[in-house]
Amino acid sequence: MVRRNFLKDLLFWILAFFLGYTGNILNRRSTFEFGNNGSERVNNLIDPSNDPNNNLDSILKKIQDVIHVKEFGAKGDGKTDDTIAINKAIKFCFKHKKALNFGSGSYLYDRKMTWNIDGQFNGYFIEWVGNGAQILFKRLDIAYIAFYKMEFVHIEGIDFVGPAKTGGLPNQNATGIAIYSTKRLIINRCSFTNFIGDGLLISSEQMNNRERSSQNIKIQNCYFNNNGRGGLTIVGCVSGMVENNHFGPERLTLAPVVGEVLHIESDHQTRLGIEGLNICYNLIYNSVNLTNSSWTEGYVGEKDTWINFHHNKIIVHDNLYGITSAGGNIKITENEISVTRSMASDDLGIGALHLKCNSVIIERNTIKTFGKKTLISIYNWTYETRGKVILRENNYITTNCSYIYRFYNDKFGKFTKTHSITRICREDYSKIKNANWLISAPQGGGNALKYYLEGIEWKHLNGMEFKNTTKKHLLYLRDCTITAGASLLNWNKSGAAIRVYHENCILSGTIDSNVPTYPxxxxxxxxxxxxxxxxxxxxxxxxxxxxxxxxxxxxxxxxxxxxxxxxxxxxxxxxxxxxxxxxxxxxxxxxxxxxxxxxxxxxxxxxxxxxxxxxxxxxxxxxxxxxxxxxxxxxxxx
CATH class of the missing domain: 2.60.120 (Jelly Rolls)
Incomplete structure (x- = not known):
């Protein structure tokens, strides 16, 4: 009996070797299960030592769920054009619901037009696995492969390499991999580099339909570098996580559009906010766009939807901002944000953080700049007076700056409502060497009618200024020490008078004569x-x-x-x-x-x-x- 089992084991390993299933594929664990049509697929291979029955027939059956791309003639030597073989392998595995193994080869891929693969939400999936495999794309002028309406997509251990400066005219839509309207998605241990457009694009296949938005996405342990429009772009997703990725410092500047290395934007036509997207523990070079819901009236006012951006490290060398947004609700917490280059075109209103939002919570971050004129700029992009701005327990490090905060009223007049309140609490300015103003509200008195400051210690040239407003703004100071060398409170007298209330404060500096202050x-x-x-x-x-x-x-x-x-x-x-x-x-x-x-x-x-x-x-x-x-x-x- 022992001899018989030994022969079975030996036969199994010989088959596995010749079929190319060695490596970490044998140790994979089940990632997804689905059975909406009454069937269930197990997409992992079991180590024979873990099979209590040691049944060779069942093991061989499970092997059939994974197909190696070399079975279709791919060489993977980095020299041979493997386009035809890869196309056949992708088509076969999709049709027969198999996983596709790329092993560790380097495959040249030169498809001449975009390949749209549509699952029709009919039980189809994409599962590609590799052990450091490379797929080398040759063209600048097309988007390569797009997946639509899949039950799930799982891609792991593959490096997708764009053509960078060879192969045709640049096209900003020349994306590496695009995934639309997928119910479940995992991208793990992959890289996306040298694409004119987006390295990886995740989007919605159909507007005006939340059910058709991608959801339950997980992008982890990936590397994005030297892409044009964006490294990772997510548009129209419902929920998911972007975790422990590296967004590299190089940008493909020959691209027609050079965007952010990480760009998040919800479906701007349906106005559906991202219900829950966590972006955490990433190393990010260059700027990030976090746009949750759109700039049009709708969903964000009806439902509490948030993007959570936390425990990331951002290093920006050549852009005007670290994080930007255009609508929605955002939480930015416990990040390290460093803007290391001062530019001649650094506008007063740009800021290391440049946020147009319904609500934003910024807390316990370290924000470091070198000579930027403004650290944080916030606009009132809200249709209802219910949005809020909270800045709490952040640590600021800079040599020189004109403003810590600039709060803007929508200068285009599209958003007539203001934030319900702007709250600034227990911020740390001890590592700021030279600064001019703590707060400036240069347009219409700023983004809110009420400003609440608590536990603030500020000892620089000027305190707070409010300009060009016809509304009665409220400034409430509690437990604050604000000792301005010149102006404590500057008020543009063309508008209505501001009301200043203070409690347990130490305040000094000049105040406009017609500004009433009430302890x-x-x-x-x-x-x-x-x-x-x-x-x-x-x-x-x-x-x-x-x-x-x-x-x-x-x-x-x-x-x-x-x-x-x-x-x-x-x-x-x-x-x-x-x-x-x-x-x-x-x-x-x-x-x-x-x-x-x-x-x-x-x-x-x-x-x-x-x-x-x-x-x-x-x-x-x-x-x-x-x-x-x-x-x-x-x-x-x-």
Whole structure:
């Protein structure tokens, strides 16, 4: 019995050797199962040692599911034109639902026109596997192979190499592999290089139909380099993952269109957003486009659809931005983004991140630039006032910049709504050497009506500017230290006045005279020195843009000039004395509101006999204010 089993094993390995099924194909595990038409296909080979019955007949049957391209006459020597053999192999395996093995050869491929292979969602699939195989394309002027409406596509271990500078006139649509409307897709351990158009294109076969969009895609462990229009372009997909890929630094500049190395765009005619696409752990040279949903009204306002871009490293040498977008919802988190070249054409509004979006969350990234004029530019591409912008806990590293953030109103007038709020929290600017403005809203007051800043520490030339608006914008500062060397807040007076509320802040710099600033909660402390009350620097004043004087007018009476007559009645004030430890006498403090618009808030000091008296030197008067009506700043910020 043992001898019989040995002979079976020996026969199996001899057959496997001559048919070319050695290598890692034998160790493949099942990737997909499907059985919509009542049938089920097992697309892996089983090692005989793992087969409890050691049944040679069943093993040989499974071998029949994989066909080697050399069985159709392909040489794979890198010299012979294998076009005809490859065409026959592809056609046979597609028709008979077999996997196609390319082994480790190099195959010259010179198809003269695009080959469209349509599965009609009828149980057909594409499965190509290789062990470092190369398919060498020769023409610049065509898109080579396109798959349509497949149940699944699985391509692994194959390098697709374009012709670069030989073989005809450049055509921006000369794509390596195109995949349309596929239900499940895996591309693993492949490379796409030297194509005039896209190295790999994934798209939707039919517009206006979400069911015809590609979905459940997984692109991993692949290499994209020296392509023209795009290395990897995904248009009209529903969901998937792009993980652990390398997008190389070289660009095929002879191409008619030189685009991003990674370009994501949902179906702009159906207006269907990408429900869930994760792009993570990739090394990316040059810029990325993340466009989720289109610039036309529709789906993105109805459903919460997001592109998640996280844990990637981007290095940009020769483009104006690191990440750009034109519509939709995007999360950019925990990435390293480095823009290393300063260009003469670096426009103020471009930015290392240049985003036109419905909503965006940018958090815990490291953004490094060299002399860029703007770090982040954001436009309000939204039809409903529900989009939001959140910038949180990012780390900025730069030598010189004009602006950290520029917030734009849609300059074409197509998007009339604004983001509901722009929130900036706990950002790290400690590694910025020289900067001009923290925030600029140069068009119509920017992208939102409400700006919320929390936990910000900014110590550069200027603070915030808002221009050319007719709307009442709200700026709310909480736990911020903004000490501007020149202008703290610059306001274009041609429009409506901005309202500035602040709480527990340290603010300094000039403010336009007609910009009202309102502390939410304030504490002001004045030290008595030779009967005069002076601001005590050891206490946080919390009041910006005011003179903050406490002036003694007569015995026991002090006038406080911080608030105007009308503003006083928006607050409730209390006051108390802070006496030195040596002081034994008791003092009583009271507040008198003015009776006319010229009057000021008066603080009276009395002793135990109810007589007006001056406080002794080095004692203090503390004034605490609370805003009565906080509806103006009661906005949702999370």
């Amino acid at each position: 939410i909660n304030l504490t002001a402390v004045y030290k008595i020195v030779e009967k005069i009350g002076i601001p005590d620097d050891s206490y946080e004043m919390g009041i910006v843009g005011r003179e903050n004087k406490l002036t003694r007018t007569s015995t026991g009476k002090y006038e406080w000039n911080t608030f105007t007559f009308n503003e006083l009645y928006n607050y409730t004030f209390i006051a108390q004395t802070l006496l030195t430890s040596k002081e034994k006498e008791s003092y009583y403090i009271s507040i008198r509101y003015p009776s006319n618009e010229e009057g000021l808030l008066v603080i009276e000091i009395r002793n135990g006999l109810n007589k007006l008296v001056d406080l002794p030197d080095n004692s203090r008067i503390q004034i605490i204010g609370r805003m009565l009506n906080k509806k103006a700043i009661s906005v949702v910020v999370s």
